[in-house]
Every structure is written in C-alpha cells, then in structure tokens.
Amino acid sequence: MGNIGTLFVVATPIGNLGDISTRAIETLKKADMVLCEDTRVTKKLLSHFDIATETLSYHSHSGLAKVDKIIGLLQDGKLLALVTDAGTPGISDPGSALVSAVRKQLPSIRIEAVPGPSALTAALSISGLPSSDFLFLGFPPQKKGRKKFFDEVAEQERTVVLYESPHRFLKTLAELNGRLSEKRTVVVAREMTKLYENVVTGPIDGVVNYFNEHPDEVRGEFVISIGS
Template sequence: MLFFCIALPHGCIFYALPAMLEFMQAHLYIVATPIGNLEDITLRALRVLKECDMVLCEDTRVTRKLLTHFDIQKPLVSYHAHSGFTKFDKVLELLKEGKTLALVSDAGTPTISDPGAVLVAQVREQFGDEVKIEVVPGASAVTGALSIAGVPADSFLFLGFPPHKKGRKTFFDTLATEKYTTVFYESPHRIMKALESLVERLPATKKVVVVRELTKIHEEVVTGTASYVLTHFQEHADTVRGEFVVIVV
C-alpha cells in the first residue's frame, strides 16, 4: 500500500494514506440555506456548517441567527457585493492554508443572482483543481416559485433582479416578446413599479404570476393578467412586503 511521508514541526514524521491527503485538501462548499422556513435546511448542510473552519456570508447578523438556531458556533467572514480585494485576499489565504470554507447567502442558494458567483469564479481561476468546490444543494426561490405557479417550466429563463435605472426599460420591453417562461426577482420597494411596467408592455395573452413570502406563514401566489395582479396589490397594500418572485408566461 502506498503511503506519503509528511514532515511536521519538531521533527515529527506523519505517514498519510492518499485518502487522508484528499481530506486535507482545501474545500469551498456552496451551501444552500432556507429561504424562510428553517426546517428546509438539509442534514448535509448542517453537517458541513458544523465541520467547516469558517463561514463566508453576506450579512453576519443574518447568518449568526441561522447558526445559533441550530446551535452551531463558527467564525464568520462577511463576503458580499461590496467586498474589496482585501477581503478576497483573506479568503485566498485561508484556502492556501488548506482550510474548509462554507459559502452561504442570506437565504437560498449562493451564486444564483448573488455576489458569491464572482468568488467561485475567482477561486476556480486562481486554484484550479487545488481547491475542491462542492455544492450542498437546497432551497431556491426560483425553483420553489415555479413548482407552485402552475405554469410550463420544462424550459425557462431566469433574469435575476431588473436593473434599477440603466437598462430597466429594455428589461421590461424584452418580456413582452419573450417566448420562454421568464422568472425574475423584485424587492418590495420596487414591485409596484415593476408591475406597472408589465401592464404597460405585456400583451393581454401574457399571464403573470407573483409569488411572495415563499415557505413563510404568509406565502401567497397571485395569478392573472398584469393588470389584475397590479390591482390586487394596490387593493392589498399591506401585503407589499417580503421578497417577490415574478413569473411571466
């Protein structure tokens, strides 16, 4: 049987099997977390979060609440859209040291309409196969919304969040002629403007489905023409809160 000899401090010698060396390889786990209901976290996600050396997250306050709920105590490092090169260099150093890191977002699957995508791309470019990147799949607002919307979903187009300013008009113009089922996210602060844009541009043959507060107590699905959906939320202004998934068919 083949062994590898590794020199340790103080003159010690450590003999390792190939499988043990693989265990020592730096890991970056992409861990999906619940989008509302904490019971949706997977057993594997809990194990990885318990065993990793550090958790990379968007908002340390949000992730700390999640870990505390499951009695997990781990160092947290914020990594978000505004993280600079200094923060990225810190992540690189941790991986060079052979650390096991878990990347999470505030909710759902990291890297999907999420700044974590840039980190994964950079780690792959920097390290290649030296760092093992593994997915720990779980909750996703895109697939969750499609599963209960009652629309064709054998093929669909996901567009993330609409642009705030530049390109926003083009974004909604494109939806009017798109042949695929189209999904995008919108915040509670801009959902009414988004629905108004859909009313202005979509033909009457297009159906709109708005899903909000997925997996939470007040989960709601509103289906109809763009005009109908807009009127619904105008008449129920108290429900314009939480995260929205909009589907256009």
C-alpha cells in the same frame, strides 16, 4: 503549502428553517469558517442549530483584499462554507463572483455544492407555467437599461422569472402592465415558505389591481413568473 482546502456552496432556508438539509447542518458544523452575506443573519441561523463555526462577511461590496484573504485560507487547507442570507449562493447573489475568483486562482480546488432551498425553483414549481425552457433574469436594473430590459421580457416566448424587492415591486408591475399581453399569465409568489406566504396569479392587469387594492401585502421578497 499543504493540502488545499475545500469551498462548500451551501443552500440555506428561504424562510422556513425546517427546510435546511441534514447535510447542510453537518457542513456548517465541520467548516473552519462560514462566509456569509450578512453575519448578523447567518449567526441567527447558526445559533438556531447550535453551530459555533466562526463567520466572515463576503458581500457585493467586498473588495479584492477580502477575496485574497479567502484564497489564502483555502491555500492553508481550510474548509470554507459559503452561504447567502437566504437560499442558494450564486443565484442572483454575490457568491457567484467569489466562486469565479476561486476557480481562476485555484483551478485545482474542490468546490462542492450542498444543494437545497432556492426561491427561483420553489416559485417555478408552484407556478403551473412551462418550465422545461425558461429564462431567469434576477433583479431588474434600477435605472440604466430598464426600458430595454422590460421590452426584452415582453418579447420572450418562454417563461421568464424575475426577483423584486418591495420598494420597487409596484413600479416593476407597472412596467410589465404596459407591455404584456392579457393572454400571458403572471404568477407572483411572496414571502415563500414564511408565515404570510401568498401567491397571486392572473393576467398582468389583474395582478396589478390586486396589489393596488392590498397595499399591506407589498412587503417581503417577490418572485415574478411570466408565462409565454
């Protein structure tokens, strides 16, 4: 076995393609292969920047055989770039499992971060909420453990950040509405960096009323930040 390869964890835009870094473009171009959540999404990004690098899918349903294939490529000295559909891989994203597997099986491998856009930090930066100590919980559970999850969110005495999809967004707001004090500020950031970006802030009942009155805005991806 020759020189071991490198795994680059590359952040890509969450909406506005102008947010990609020069280093990210250079890394995607020099990589032997791009590991991506959805090859269709990533190929559009690569095409926009005239990047011809081959892609290989890696997502939440990828099995051990796919992980073994990636490990084998790294053992063969390949340069692999890991991306997600939008934002930073590994943040509420299946990429974290791959990085963990690579570290366990190839402890001496070089894993480099190519930092950039993240919905988490972008939303928190414009929320106006305390951010020196915050709790990020990703997507709420869909069924099992859901009540306990929201009970624990309500008990937090620090800023809490959640992700939510449009299909469960109103249901999640309803869960929060039954638990949060009116003194706690809620900031909902929708479609960040995209054409229809919107931020709604206020007590939870006001936020619920807004989206009930504007059902056409219950679309896209949401970041919900909850003040202490």
